[in-house]
Amino acid sequence: MKKMWKGNHAIAEAAMRAGCEFYAGYPITPQTEVGEYLSSRMPELGRRFLQAENEMSAIYMIFGAYACGMRSMTSSSGPGFSLKQEGIAYLCANNFPSVLVNVQRWGPGLGTLDSSQTDYLRDTRGGGNGDYRVIVYAPNSIQETVDLMYNAFDVAEKYRNPVEILSEAALGQMMEPVEFPPFKERKEDLGWTFDGTDRPHGRIDNPGKPGALRAKVEAIMANEQRWENYMVEDADYVFVAFGLPSRTSRNAVDLLREQGIKAGLIRPITVWPFPFDAFKEIPGTVKGIISVESTDAGQLVEDVALATKRMCRGNVPVYGLFSGQKIPKTKEIVTYVNGILSGENKEVF
Amino acid sequence: MEVVFAGFGGQGVLTAGLILAEMALEDGKNVTWMPAYGPTMRGGKAYSVVKYADGMIGGPDMEELDILVAMNEPSLEYAAYLKDGGVIIVNTNNVSEDAKIDSRFEVVRVPCLTLAQKASNPKAANIVAIGAMIKKCGLFPEERAKEVLRQIFVNKGKEKYTAMNEAAFMEGYQAV
Amino acid sequence: MAVVKTTPTMVSIPNHFCPGCGHGILNRLIAEVIQEKGYEKKTILTLGVGCSCNMNGSWNGDKIQTAHGRAASTATGVKVARPDLLSIAYQGDGDAYVIGLAETLNAAYRSEPITVFVINNNNFAMTGGQMSWTTMPGQVTTTSAHGRDTSLTGMPIRVPEIAATFPDVAYVARGSVHSAKEINRLKGYVRNAIEAQLNGEGYALVEVLCQCPTNWGMSVEKSIQWMEKEVVPYYELGELKGRRK
Numbered sequence: 169m170k171k172m173w174k175g176n177h178a179i180a181e182a183a184m185r186a187g188c189e190f191y192a193g194y195p196i197t198p199q200t201e202v203g204e205y206l207s208s209r210m211p212e213l214g215r216r217f218l219q220a221e222n223e224m225s226a227i228y229m230i231f232g233a234y235a236c237g238m239r240s241m242t243s244s245s246g247p248g249f250s251l252k253q254e255g256i257a258y259l260c261a262n263n264f265p266s267v268l269v270n271v272q273r274w275g276p277g278l279g280t281l282d283s284s285q286t287d288y289l290r291d292t293r294g295g296g297n298g299d300y301r302v303i304v305y306a307p308n309s310i311q312e313t314v315d316l317m318y319n320a321f322d323v324a325e326k327y328r329n330p331v332e333i334l335s336e337a338a339l340g341q342m343m344e345p346v347e348f349p350p351f352k353e354r355k356e357d358l359g360w361t362f363d364g365t366d367r368p369h370g371r372i373d374n375p376g377k378p379g380a381l382r383a384k385v386e387a388i389m390a391n392e393q394r395w396e397n398y399m400v401e402d403a404d405y406v407f408v409a410f411g412l413p414s415r416t417s418r419n420a421v422d423l424l425r426e427q428g429i430k431a432g433l434i435r436p437i438t439v440w441p442f443p444f445d446a447f448k449e450i451p452g453t454v455k456g457i458i459s460v461e462s463t464d465a466g467q468l469v470e471d472v473a474l475a476t477k478r479m480c481r482g483n484v485p486v487y488g489l490f491s492g493q494k495i496p497k498t499k500e501i502v503t504y505v506n507g508i509l510s511g512e513n514k515e516v517f
Numbered sequence: 518m519e520v521v522f523a524g525f526g527g528q529g530v531l532t533a534g535l536i537l538a539e540m541a542l543e544d545g546k547n548v549t550w551m552p553a554y555g556p557t558m559r560g561g562k563a564y565s566v567v568k569y570a571d572g573m574i575g576g577p578d579m580e581e582l583d584i585l586v587a588m589n590e591p592s593l594e595y596a597a598y599l600k601d602g603g604v605i606i607v608n609t610n611n612v613s614e615d616a617k618i619d620s621r622f623e624v625v626r627v628p629c630l631t632l633a634q635k636a637s638n639p640k641a642a643n644i645v646a647i648g649a650m651i652k653k654c655g656l657f658p659e660e661r662a663k664e665v666l667r668q669i670f671v672n673k674g675k676e677k678y679t680a681m682n683e684a685a686f687m688e689g690y691q692a693v
Numbered sequence: 694m695a696v697v698k699t700t701p702t703m704v705s706i707p708n709h710f711c712p713g714c715g716h717g718i719l720n721r722l723i724a725e726v727i728q729e730k731g732y733e734k735k736t737i738l739t740l741g742v743g744c745s746c747n748m749n750g751s752w753n754g755d756k757i758q759t760a761h762g763r764a765a766s767t768a769t770g771v772k773v774a775r776p777d778l779l780s781i782a783y784q785g786d787g788d789a790y791v792i793g794l795a796e797t798l799n800a801a802y803r804s805e806p807i808t809v810f811v812i813n814n815n816n817f818a819m820t821g822g823q824m825s826w827t828t829m830p831g832q833v834t835t836t837s838a839h840g841r842d843t844s845l846t847g848m849p850i851r852v853p854e855i856a857a858t859f860p861d862v863a864y865v866a867r868g869s870v871h872s873a874k875e876i877n878r879l880k881g882y883v884r885n886a887i888e889a890q891l892n893g894e895g896y897a898l899v900e901v902l903c904q905c906p907t908n909w910g911m912s913v914e915k916s917i918q919w920m921e922k923e924v925v926p927y928y929e930l931g932e933l934k935g936r937r938k
Contacts, residue, residue, distance in 0.1 A: 170542065172535065172538055172539060172542060172548070172550065189774075190770070190773050190774065192770070197554075198554060216773050218769075218773070220766070220799075221795055221796070221799035222795060224763060224766070224796075225763065225765075225766040225795070225796050225799065226766075228759060228760065228763040228766035228767045228770065228796075229766050229767070229769050229770035229773070230770060231757075231759065231763075231766075231767055231770060232739065232757065232759070232766065232767035232768060232769060232770025232771040232772075232773075232774070232780075233770035233771065233773050233774040234770075234774075235737075235757050235767075235770070235771065235774075236737070236770075236771055236774035236775045236778075237774065238773065238774035240770070240774075254760055255760065255763070258759065258760050262757075262758075281554070283578075337554075338551060338576075338577055338578060341551065341552055341554050342549055342550060342551040342552075342577040343535070343538065343548075343549070343550040343551075344547075344548065344549050344550075345542050345547070345548055362737050362755050362757060362771070362775075363755070363775070363778075364732075364734050364735040364736055364737055364754075364755050364775070364778045364779075365734045365755065366734075366753070366754055366755045366756075412576055412577070413576075415573065415574070415575045415576055416575040416576040416580075418573060418575065419573075419575035494578070495576040495577075495578055496576075497576060497580050498575050498576070498580060499580070499581075
């Protein structure tokens with residue numbers, strides 16, 4: 169039976185059930201409960217929790233442990249996640265898996281504690297130096313957070329690449345009914361890990377292997393796009409939204425349809441790889457695509473424009489509803505569409 | 518259904534939200550509970566938002582309230598989110614009689630603290646408010662609500678408080 | 694009687710260090726002790742960034758190249774995952790004491806059960822000889838072109854002395870490779886630092902004073918003389934914290 173769970177606690181418990189053996193991290197609001205929960209839960213199961221001196225140290229502890237094949241994770245929020253970027257680049261350079269959790273808060277620098285999606289571009293583009301991508305899941309409910317976390321280690325190990333769960337402050341703080349999958353563990357040797365014997369480790373940055381990075385990116389883009397479409401097939405206006413804004417957007421679809429406006433929703437579940445294939449369902453008669461996101465400057469809208477250019481015929485206008493430091497409300501979204509119809513709201517691309 | 522419990526930190530508005538959420542869950546609904554956290558908590562202001570529905574629930578934060586439970590006077594600011602004809606449960610122990618409330622709303626005045634004290638459970642003003650709200654709005658049958666309330670405290674290992682909490686619940690339930 | 698010495702299997706000859714550099718001596722001592730213990734296939738070396746990177750081409754054993762300054766954290770993660778293996782961090786002074794001072798001291802403070810070796814050659818050697826926190830007063834480097842002015846940059850840092858004050862640290866020593874006598878002593882420190890980990894005693898740090906003729910702009914002979922005159926008196930040699938008996 170489902171029980172009420174706080175997002176941050178649920179993601180931590182899901183990590184345990186997915187076989188996470190080691191967590192290293194540094195407290196930062198609004199994700200501190202992840203580490204707090206694990207500090208209590210991991211020793212109960214003979215696993216290791218380590219409060220690091222800073223974010224960088226934490227990511228390199230994960231780096232060292234996953235080099236040896238131990239299922240390891242770290243978590244943080246915007247500013248702390250910035251500090252981890254160098255370590256993420258090192259994980260990618262070495263072809264090491266890992267699971268990273270970013271419970272986003274709004275803004276650059278110290279920012280605020282408000283719920284946001286302002287780390288979108290950094291996290292989907294790689295974020296650190298060099299040529300790499302991180303597989304990024306963007307759940308929109310606590311149950312989905314749990315389900316995605318449960319598979320995150322498997323996917324990370326399959327591609328030997330970090331996997332990130334991109335959460336949001338509100339999704340970390342809120343509670344919803346959740347059902348957990350059973351505990352699992354990966355017993356087999358991954359074959360490449362450090363075990364003292366100096367067997368081959370298959371570093372991706374070996375200059376003897378040109379094209380290896382591109383090959384990995386293409387494989388992930390081909391196999392791992394995930395999305396959910398809602399009433400897209402006959403829509404005149406299609407929202408594209410992930411995470412919590414996708415929920416208010418879906419309510420807005422229903423409200424708009426009651427008003428006789430044919431709206432639909434594409435909800436990326438992976439934001440990298442971006443689900444280009446979801447756009448195939450958009451009808452040729454579509455009048456506009458609308459990115460709905462909790463940012464000020466507009467970030468997701470760039471991927472929406474790219475996908476629209478690639479997947480839609482003609483020059484379909486791409487709009488952006490940028491709600492800044494909060495989740496866009498259902499009514500705001502409806503009003504925004506009415507503003508497009510009246511010519512008041514102009515396209516971004 | 519969208520409900521906000523608001524008050525000072527310490528008035529149990531987060532717990533009140535959780536209790537309602539558990540009742541809705543028991544009723545087979547989809548539920549979200551969202552606390553005020555971080556900067557919104559400053560100045561001792563606290564609230565929780567509970568939404569439940571048969572279908573999918575949108576954003577977890579305040580959008581269009583059906584019910585506002587105002588445990589203190591500053592909480593009345595959230596009436597701005599209340600639907601026309603929405604219900605405000607006002608804790609008269611912490612809200613003055615002349616506090617301005619728009620006539621579009623239905624106001625239920627309950628001396629939550631006084632009634633909690635009457636039930637020998639002065640910490641349970643929040644549970645009094647829940648009792649009043651459930652009766653007024655006909656949210657759940659009395660026995661079902663009491664059973665969930667009991668279960669919550671049993672699960673927390675606080676079984677010895679179940680009778681006191683039920684007494685507080687009934688004070689609120691019978692006050693409207 | 695003649696003693697026949699063989700090269701330990703974990704070091705290659707030639708190595709990739711400059712002529713006259715002392716790194717190779719420490720490499721060899723570590724390799725000898727690992728071999729003594731039978732841990733050639735049970736050791737993971739975490740390499741810092743600096744001249745330590747040269748060991749990617751000459752250390753015949755498992756090695757992880759980590760980021761600048763983060764070797765202690767990486768070696769900590771290795772030890773968490775594989776407590777049965779020997780986890781060693783090998784770094785220079787710029788790596789461990791400047792950019793990675795936080796990670797070095799915090800790992801020591803928590804007494805992570807790892808062994809850390811730090812080559813102290815009084816400069817950032819890999820990048821061509823810039824000032825380090827270990828650069829001696831008046832020493833000319835490419836970023837202290839008029840000689841290190843300690844009134845502006847501080848006196849040379851002594852990290853082992855700090856680490857030795859942490860109650861849980863198992864073993865701290867400072868050795869040198871500038872003479873045969875000190876090399877023999879150093880081998881004892883290396884052995885202690887490795888045994889401390891194998892016995893589960895906690896964190897061990899060995900700093901090793903080391904000549905850098907290339908960046909000091911001296912002959913090997915002059916380098917050794919300068920070390921004896923300037924460096925050794927400031928950076929006292931010996932065990933700063935002995936193992937608990």
